[in-house]
Amino acid sequence: MHLASLPERQEAYAQLEVALSRARATGQRLVVALIQIDRFYGVNEAKGLEAGNQVLESIGGRLMQAGSDVAFVSLISGDTFLMAREFGYSQAECAGAVEAMKYAVQYPIEYEGTELNLTASIGTCLFPQNGRTSERLLGHAETALFKSREQGGNRITFYSEEETKQMNRWLEIGAALRPALYLRQFHLSFQPIFRTDSGRLRGFEALIRWNHPELGTIWPGEFIPIAEQCGLIVPIGEWVLQEACRMLAGMQEYRQKELVISVNISHVQLMDGAFCKMVSHVLSEAGIEPSSLELEVKEDVILHFTDKILSVLSALRALGVRITLDNFGEGYASLVNLKQLPINSVKISKSFIKQIDVPSVERHIVEAMIGLLHKLEIDVIAGGVEYEEQYELLREWECDFVQGFLLGSPMQPDLLDMSIIRKSPQTA
Numbered sequence: 001m002h003l004a005s006l007p008e009r010q011e012a013y014a015q016l017e018v019a020l021s022r023a024r025a026t027g028q029r030l031v032v033a034l035i036q037i038d039r040f041y042g043v044n045e046a047k048g049l050e051a052g053n054q055v056l057e058s059i060g061g062r063l064m065q066a067g068s069d070v071a072f073v074s075l076i077s078g079d080t081f082l083m084a085r086e087f088g089y090s091q092a093e094c095a096g097a098v099e100a101m102k103y104a105v106q107y108p109i110e111y112e113g114t115e116l117n118l119t120a121s122i123g124t125c126l127f128p129q130n131g132r133t134s135e136r137l138l139g140h141a142e143t144a145l146f147k148s149r150e151q152g153g154n155r156i157t158f159y160s161e162e163e164t165k166q167m168n169r170w171l172e173i174g175a176a177l178r179p180a181l182y183l184r185q186f187h188l189s190f191q192p193i194f195r196t197d198s199g200r201l202r203g204f205e206a207l208i209r210w211n212h213p214e215l216g217t218i219w220p221g222e223f224i225p226i227a228e229q230c231g232l233i234v235p236i237g238e239w240v241l242q243e244a245c246r247m248l249a250g251m252q253e254y255r256q257k258e259l260v261i262s263v264n265i266s267h268v269q270l271m272d273g274a275f276c277k278m279v280s281h282v283l284s285e286a287g288i289e290p291s292s293l294e295l296e297v298k299e300d301v302i303l304h305f306t307d308k309i310l311s312v313l314s315a316l317r318a319l320g321v322r323i324t325l326d327n328f329g330e331g332y333a334s335l336v337n338l339k340q341l342p343i344n345s346v347k348i349s350k351s352f353i354k355q356i357d358v359p360s361v362e363r364h365i366v367e368a369m370i371g372l373l374h375k376l377e378i379d380v381i382a383g384g385v386e387y388e389e390q391y392e393l394l395r396e397w398e399c400d401f402v403q404g405f406l407l408g409s410p411m412q413p414d415l416l417d418m419s420i421i422r423k424s425p426q427t428a
Contacts, residue, residue, distance in 0.1 A: 009074075009076045009077075011074070012072075012074030012075075012076050012082050013134055013138070015071075015072040015074060016032070016072070016082065016084060016134045016137070016138070017134050018072075019071040019072060019084045020127060020132070020133075020134060020137075022071075023086070023127055023128075024132075028086045029086065029087055029088070029094075029126065029127060029128070029129075030071065030084050030085065030086055030087075030126070030127040031084070031085050031087055031094055031097055031098060031124055031125075031126055031127075032082075032083075032084050032124065032125050032126070032127060032137045032138070032141050033082075033083045033084070033085075033098065033101055033122055033123065033124040033141060034080055034081070034082055034122070034123045034124075034138075034141045034142060034144075034145045035063070035080065035081040035082075035083060035101055035105065035120050035121075035122050036079055036080045036081075036120060036121045036122075036123075036145060036148075036149070037056075037059070037079045037080070037105060037118055037119075037120055038118065038119045038120060038121055038153040038154055039153075040052070040055075040078070040079035040118070041079075043055055043116065043118075047111060047114075047116075051111055051112075054111060055109055055111065055116060055118070056075060056079075058109050059081070059104060059105055059109075059118075060073055060075060060081065062104035062105075062107070063081060063083055063101060063104050066085070066097075066100040066101060066104055067085065067097065067100060069085050069086040069087065069097070070083070070084075070085050071083075071084040071085060071086060072084055082138075082141075083101060085097045085101075094126070098122065098124055098156050099156075101120075101122060102120055102122060102156060105118055105119065105120035106118065106119055106120070119153065119154035120153075120154070121145060121148035121149045121153045121154065121155060121157075122144075122145070122148060122155070122156045122157070123141045123142060123143065123144030123145025123146065123147065123148055123157055123159070124141060124144055124156065124157070124158050124159065125137055125140035125141050125144060125158070125159035126158075126159075130159050140159040141159065143159055144157040144158060144159040145157070170226060172215060173215070173218060173222065173223050173226050174226050174230055176212055176214075176215060176218075177223060177226060177227055177230065177232050177236075178232065180210060180212070181232075181235060181236060181239060185210055185211065185212060185213075186208055186209065186210050186236070186239065186240075187208075187209050187211075187412065188206050188207065188208060188209070188240065188243050188244060188247070188412075188413070189206075189207045189209055189410035189411055189412055190204040190205065190206055190207070190244075190247065190410060190411060190412075190413060191204060191205045191207060191403055191408060191409065191410040191411070192204055192403065192407060192408040193205060193260075193262065193381065193401050193402070193403040194401065194402055194403065194407055195400070195401060196391075196394060196395045196398070196399055196400065196401065196402055197395075197398075197400075201259065202259070202260060202401050203248075203259045203260035203261055203262065203292075203294070204247075204248075204259070204260075204261055204262065205261075205262040205263075205264075205296070205403065206240060206243070206244035206247070206261060206262065206263050206264075207220070207264075207410050208220055208236070208240050208264075210223060224266070228266050228268045231268075233266050233268050233269060234268065234269055234272050237265060237266065237269045238278055238282070240263055240264075241263055241278075241279065241282050242282050242285075242286075244261050244263050245261065245282050245283060245285075245286035245288055245293065246286055247261070247413050248261040248286070248288055248292060249286045249287055249288050250413075257292075259292065260291075260292055260293070260294050260322065261292060261293060261294065262294040262295075262296055262324065263293070263294070263295055263296065264295075264296045264298075264326065265295050265296065265297060266298075267297070267298070267300075267301045267309065270297070270301070270308075270309045270312045270313070271306075271308060271309065271312075275312060276312055276315045276316060276319070279293075279295075279316065279319070279321065280319060283321075289320065290319050290320030290321045291320050291321075291322065293321050293322065294321070294322040294323075294324055294344075294345075295316065295321055295322070295323055295324070296324045296325075296326040296347065297313070297323065297324070297325055297326060298326050298327055299325055299326060299327040299328050299329075299330055299349075300327075300330075301325075310340070310341070310342070313341065313342045313343075314342045316342075317342040317343075317344070322344045322345070323341075323342060323343045323344055323345075324343065324344065324345045324346065324347055324381065325338070325341065325343050325345075325346045325347070326346075326347045327347065327349045327350075328346040328347060328348050328349060328369075329348055329349040329351070329352050329365070329369065330349050330351070338373075338376060338378065339376070343378065344378070344379060345378055345379035345380065345381055345400070345401075346373060346378055346379075346380060346381070347380075347381040347382070347383050348366060348369060348370075348380065348381070348382050348383070349383075350383050350384030352365060352366050352369075353366065353382050353383065353384045353385060353390060353394075353404075354384055354386070354390075356390055356393055356394075357387050357389035357390045357393065363393075366382075366394075366397070367393075367397050370394075370397045370398065370399050371397075374398070379400040379401065380399050380400050380401070381399075381400065381401040381402070381403070382394050382399050382401070382402045382403075382404075383402075383403050383404060384403075384404050385402045385403065385404030385405075385406050385407060386404050386405050386406050387406060388406065390404075390406070391406060391407070
């Protein structure tokens, strides 16, 4: 099969209509799938376009031969196939048909003595359960494909109504994000962080909040990933940093020179070439020392770990800014990784902290973790402290800093309890 013989996009859609007409007439069911080769650009970049064409031709041929029930296979973009297969009435038969698609991509491909190992993200939907028109089925398959890619690729995702709702929500939030910054819909709340050795205030973590006039409260866990994907996290992150540093500078009238403000940053911001310069400018403009700023990087930055990110983190630390690895213990980082990162501290994941006041594995893990991190000369922060028993254990284990609802909930700047602020060593 030659690559040129694969139908173009419009012809592919027409073939899907033919397959659907046949299925309607015979009462047969179809699985419709979009099969996207993961990171296919790497083949073209490393081996050349001719190699890429041969790989696509090979995969297309395998998909066509996946079974006698294949309705059609079409290459509709540079790395994505549209395919339909008939199947019976059992879930096992349907699952087997889709697994065969995945296997067709994953089976090693020989090219000039080199073995290429590829994976695929597959989004699937079913006729007639998920729709009776090609337009609706393609839309559902794209929704499922997006979900596969969002979860890291190399997986099969079947369409569901819930995923469509999530996609619509994603689109709504994405559209609302663009004007939100200049319409001043964001605000910051500040949660206190305390020293366990003295019980005095160490500083605050700045937390972004978004109250949309129509969509209501949208939590960071929902809109931050969208902002990262559409590139808006860079200007939003700069605004957060400016507001947080301005708030800390305003506390200097209370002689709070030792307080630290913590700000969460994204790996996308770290990839921005102007990030270090922007941080330095914000610090200078606010009139606070670099050591008064702590940047928290999610532990999953390890997944995006590059020489560029390492260089940026090193430059920030050389500037005097503190670097904290957030959500430590969730599975991405290890003590070996920590040796490679220019960090001052780690914040242990709340999922561990919430279990330490009862007999549990987490209790022993957190105690051991604190001891090991101290041996590496890394400070330890425990977030999510909600009960007195948790606080007492963390103090016993000599955890350096703690925060959580037991000690203080996030508050807007004008509502900060001055009695909390005056617990700083500066005013002792």
